[in-house]
Amino acid sequence: MNASPLHGRVAVVTGGGSGIGLAIASSLARRGVRCALLGRRAEAVESAAGSLVTPGLGIPTDVTDTTRVDDALRRVHGHLGPVDIVVHAAGVFHKAPVGELTATHWQEVLAVNLTAPVFLTQALWPDLVAQSGQILFVGSIAADRAFPANSAYAASKGGLASFARVVAEEGRDHGVRVITLQPGQTDTPIWGDTAPRPVRRAMMRAEGVGALAADLLATDRSVDFEPVTVVPPTDPWEAT
Numbered sequence: 303m304n305a306s307p308l309h310g311r312v313a314v315v316t317g318g319g320s321g322i323g324l325a326i327a328s329s330l331a332r333r334g335v336r337c338a339l340l341g342r343r344a345e346a347v348e349s350a351a352g353s354l355v356t357p358g359l360g361i362p363t364d365v366t367d368t369t370r371v372d373d374a375l376r377r378v379h380g381h382l383g384p385v386d387i388v389v390h391a392a393g394v395f396h397k398a399p400v401g402e403l404t405a406t407h408w409q410e411v412l413a414v415n416l417t418a419p420v421f422l423t424q425a426l427w428p429d430l431v432a433q434s435g436q437i438l439f440v441g442s443i444a445a446d447r448a449f450p451a452n453s454a455y456a457a458s459k460g461g462l463a464s465f466a467r468v469v470a471e472e473g474r475d476h477g478v479r480v481i482t483l484q485p486g487q488t489d490t491p492i493w494g495d496t497a498p499r500p501v502r503r504a505m506m507r508a509e510g511v512g513a514l515a516a517d518l519l520a521t522d523r524s525v526d527f528e529p530v531t532v533v534p535p536t537d538p539w540e541a542t
C-alpha cells in the first residue's frame with residue numbers, strides 16, 4: 303500500500319529551480335509525485351529535477367511567454383501524462399518606493415507574479431478538471447500587510463489572492479481544490495543582498511514551508527482551506 307494519497311500524481315511546479323518552489327517539489331517527490339519544474343535558468347531546473355527522489359523533469363521556461371509555456375506543457379504531457387497538481391511558485395521581488403516605480407518594474411512584477419499564474423491555470427484547467435486536481439498558489443503575507451517600497455509586489459500578490467478565491471469557487475463545482483499559501487519572510491535567493499545575514503538566519507527555512515505545502519496538498523479532500531498564512535516566530539528584521 304502506498305503511504306501517500308499523492309503517490310503517482312503529476313505536478314507542474316513553476317519556480318521549481320530554487321527556494322520555495324524547489325522545496326515544495328522535493329517534499330512532493332518524497333510522497334511519490336512526479337514533478338515538472340519550470341524556470342528560466344536551464345541549469346537550475348535541470349539540476350533541481352535531478353535532485354528529486356522521484357524522477358522528475360526540468361523544463362527551461364519563462365512563464366510569461368505563453369508559447370514557451372505551451373511547449374513545456376506538451377513535454378509534460380508526453381513524458382509524465384496529465385497534470386494533477388499545479389504549484390505556482392515562480393515570482394520576482396523588486397523593491398521601489400512608489401515615486402520611483404517604473405513601468406518596466408511594475409509590468410515585470412505583475413507579469414510573473416499574477417498574469418503568468420492566471421494563464422497557466424487556464425492552460426491546465428482541462429487536466430485539472432479531468433483529474434479532480436489541485437492548484438497551489440504561493441502568495442505572500444504582502445497581500446494583506448503593507449511593507450514600504452513594496453507596492454508592485456503587494457498588488458501582484460493581492461491580485462493573486464483575489465484570483466485564487468474566484469478559481470476556488472469555480473473549481474469546487476469541478477472537484478478542483480485551490481490552496482493559497484501566504485508565507486512571510488523565508489530564507490531564499492529572492493532576497494539577494496537586500497537582507498543581512500542575521501535577518502536571513504531568522505527567516506523561515508524554505509524546507510519547512512515546502513513540507514507544509516505538501517502536507518496541505520495531501521490533506522483529505524473533504525477539507526478545504528482559507529488562505530494559509532505562515533510566518534517566522536519573531537520578526538526577522540529585529541534580529542539585526
Ligand SMILES: NC(=O)c1ccc[n+]([C@@H]2O[C@H](COP(=O)([O-])OP(=O)(O)OC[C@H]3O[C@@H](n4cnc5c(N)ncnc54)[C@H](OP(=O)(O)O)[C@@H]3O)[C@@H](O)[C@H]2O)c1
Binds near residue numbers: 316323487491508
Ligand atoms: N522568500 C520569501 O520571503 C517569500 C515570502 C512570501 C512569498 N514568496 C514567494 O515565494 C515564491 C518563490 O520565491 P522564493 O522565495 O523561493 O525565491 P526564489 O528562490 O528566487 O524563487 C523564485 C523562482 O521564480 C523563478 N522565476 C522568476 N521569474 C520567472 C519567469 N519569468 N519564468 C519562470 N520562472 C521564473 C526563478 O527561476 P529563474 O530565475 O530561473 O527563472 C526562481 O526559481 C515567489 O512567488 C515569492 O513571491 C517568497
